Amino acid sequence: MACSVESVATPQLQTNRLMKVFEADSLSKIKELHAGYPFILIVWSVDCLPCRQEFDMLREIKNTYPKLRLSLVAIESTQDVPQVFQIISEHQLLKEDNWAFAETNSAKLRYALDPTWYGELPRAYFYNKQHSRVAVSGKLPKTKVIGWLSQVSSTKKKISP
Amino acid sequence: MMLSGSTVSAESQRHDCQSSSKVVIHCGKTPSSTFDSNGNLWVVFEYQKHLYVSSSQDLGKNYLPASKVNSVPETIYTNGENRPKIDFGIKGEVYLSWTQKTDGRFTGDIRFSRSLDGGKTFSNPITVNDDGINTSHRFESMKVANDGTIFLAWIDKRDNFNIDAKGIAIKKKAKGLHGGIYTSFSTDSGKTFSKNQKLALSSCVCCRLAMTPVSNSGVAVSWRHVYPGSIRDHAYAIIDAQGIQLAPKRVSLDNWAIQACPHHGPSIAEDSRQQLHLVWFTASDTRKGIYYGRLNPKTEADNLINLSNVPSASHPFMSIQDNKIVVIWKEFNGEKNQIIKKQSNDLGKTWSNKQPIAETTGKSDHPFIVTGKRQLWLTWLTKDEGFRVERIVSVDET
Numbered sequence: 311m312a313c314s315v316e317s318v319a320t321p322q323l324q325t326n327r328l329m330k331v332f333e334a335d336s337l338s339k340i341k342e343l344h345a346g347y348p349f350i351l352i353v354w355s356v357d358c359l360p361c362r363q364e365f366d367m368l369r370e371i372k373n374t375y376p377k378l379r380l381s382l383v384a385i386e387s388t389q390d391v392p393q394v395f396q397i398i399s400e401h402q403l404l405k406e407d408n409w410a411f412a413e414t415n416s417a418k419l420r421y422a423l424d425p426t427w428y429g430e431l432p433r434a435y436f437y438n439k440q441h442s443r444v445a446v447s448g449k450l451p452k453t454k455v456i457g458w459l460s461q462v463s464s465t466k467k468k469i470s471p
Numbered sequence: 472m473m474l475s476g477s478t479v480s481a482e483s484q485r486h487d488c489q490s491s492s493k494v495v496i497h498c499g500k501t502p503s504s505t506f507d508s509n510g511n512l513w514v515v516f517e518y519q520k521h522l523y524v525s526s527s528q529d530l531g532k533n534y535l536p537a538s539k540v541n542s543v544p545e546t547i548y549t550n551g552e553n554r555p556k557i558d559f560g561i562k563g564e565v566y567l568s569w570t571q572k573t574d575g576r577f578t579g580d581i582r583f584s585r586s587l588d589g590g591k592t593f594s595n596p597i598t599v600n601d602d603g604i605n606t607s608h609r610f611e612s613m614k615v616a617n618d619g620t621i622f623l624a625w626i627d628k629r630d631n632f633n634i635d636a637k638g639i640a641i642k643k644k645a646k647g648l649h650g651g652i653y654t655s656f657s658t659d660s661g662k663t664f665s666k667n668q669k670l671a672l673s674s675c676v677c678c679r680l681a682m683t684p685v686s687n688s689g690v691a692v693s694w695r696h697v698y699p700g701s702i703r704d705h706a707y708a709i710i711d712a713q714g715i716q717l718a719p720k721r722v723s724l725d726n727w728a729i730q731a732c733p734h735h736g737p738s739i740a741e742d743s744r745q746q747l748h749l750v751w752f753t754a755s756d757t758r759k760g761i762y763y764g765r766l767n768p769k770t771e772a773d774n775l776i777n778l779s780n781v782p783s784a785s786h787p788f789m790s791i792q793d794n795k796i797v798v799i800w801k802e803f804n805g806e807k808n809q810i811i812k813k814q815s816n817d818l819g820k821t822w823s824n825k826q827p828i829a830e831t832t833g834k835s836d837h838p839f840i841v842t843g844k845r846q847l848w849l850t851w852l853t854k855d856e857g858f859r860v861e862r863i864v865s866v867d868e869t
Contacts, residue, residue: 358732417803449730
């Protein structure tokens with residue numbers, strides 16, 4: 311089956327532009343990107359069904375509160391698992407800060423993210439403005455994210471679900 | 472019982488995966504391996520949408536040219552928890568199972584193929600799940616029982632569908648649907664398989680199953696279950712060709728309540744006194760890490776031991792020979808991936824300290840133990856060193 315060079319090249323270029331490669335020092339870069347702001351770092355995997363359900367919930371919240379700052383980190387590399395990009399695209403989260411592991415499911419990169427993490431997914435890290443963080447395992451309830459947003463929001467405006 | 476052809480030297484092929492045209496395990500994905508009765512090591516692995524089988528007469532230093540299993544390419548799951556399996560029939564038949572990726576998300580079919588000519592040629596793959604629904608039938612485990620019956624068990628989502636009057640599968644709208652554990656067996660060396668039978672409903676959907684032959688016939692199966700309250704503790708059962716001999720029984724009260732994917736299945740083994748043992752991963756409030764226990768059909772597993780509570784401790788595997796229980800798993804020490812071992816020489820009463828037995832800097836697969844030539848061997852596919860086969864301990868060592 312013949313494929314044009316263009317049709318093969320374009321998806322890769324698109325992926326490279328929209329998904330950064332997560333390496334051992336990438337967490338500091340994520341924090342720099344959100345310097346002075348609270349944000350949620352979500353770790354996910356292509357093989358994780360609750361992660362996709364969580365994406366649906368985050369998309370809903372973002373529609374109502376676009377200022378929610380997110381960084382999404384897939385534990386697969388886009389080279390091994392091209393679906394990483396497709397899944398983010400399907401959940402309309404391409405405009406978020408997206409990362410994919412340099413190597414699929416690498417112990418070194420998981421350790422760099424969090425040496426106390428037992429590997430269960432989804433995993434969320436709630437960073438406050440000062441960037442101290444709280445880790446939460448499992449699918450996030452919407453109420454938890456809304457509650458956190460109300461807490462960290464600098465405006466007095468009530469965050470509605 | 473050997474494949475024909477000249478040998479392929481492991482050393483010359485190991486680091487040449489990009490340009491070499493020869494198919495060799497070091498460049499493949501998610502292998503499984505086992506010894507035949509002559510002490511030859513057999514491996515099955517995925518490579519570019521095909522399964523391959525290869526064998527070695529010298530414990531993995533050199534391999535005979537690999538036999539291609541499926542002539543028609545198909546996408547095969549190679550995600551660590553879901554890998555192809557290999558086992559021998561009692562007359563030397565070579566049996567393979569794997570999960571094929573089908574259209575859609577989280578879908579798959581259970582596939583089987585066999586060789587009746589010592590691994591030279593393999594039968595056209597068949598699909599073992601019989602519901603005809605395009606849904607998840609994945610994470611199969613396969614074992615040949617002591618009487619030669621082949622057992623397959625897998626995670627199956629057919630019960631998340633209703634079939635309407637036109638025979639079309641419609642997904643149920645209920646929330647909180649999980650997986651089921653379904654089984655099938657063959658008593659004619661894999662020529663035909665039984666109607667699928669339901670063993671359990673409400674299993675976790677992303678962790679490997681564990682299976683081991685028991686007694687004279689049948690197998691014990693263990694999996695991560697989902698108990699009410701989204702508690703993801705383990706269960707086990709015993710089945711044979713007549714049906715369920717021990718209905719699903721909860722292994723332990725870890726009480727890990729979470730809506731998450733641990734991607735972390737157990738490992739099971741039976742000792743010569745027909746006592747079953749299990750190792751598993753949990754991260755509940757009260758129990759974190761890798762646990763060992765002796766399965767009990769009436770109570771929680773006893774002799775519970777926390778083998779490791781290090782956060783990176785993962786994918787434990789257990790082998791039992793005579794009074795020896797050997798458990799291995801992976802840990803990351805900040806620099807390297809290590810394989811850690813704990814051993815008991817008295818069937819679990821006392822245990823050695825943790826001991827690193829292998830390490831690698833780059834990416835690596837899950838570790839396994841295979842038994843052959845009266846030795847227990849670590850088998851471990853690593854990016855830097857290829858497929859490693861390294862002696863752990865002699866079966867006869869006291």
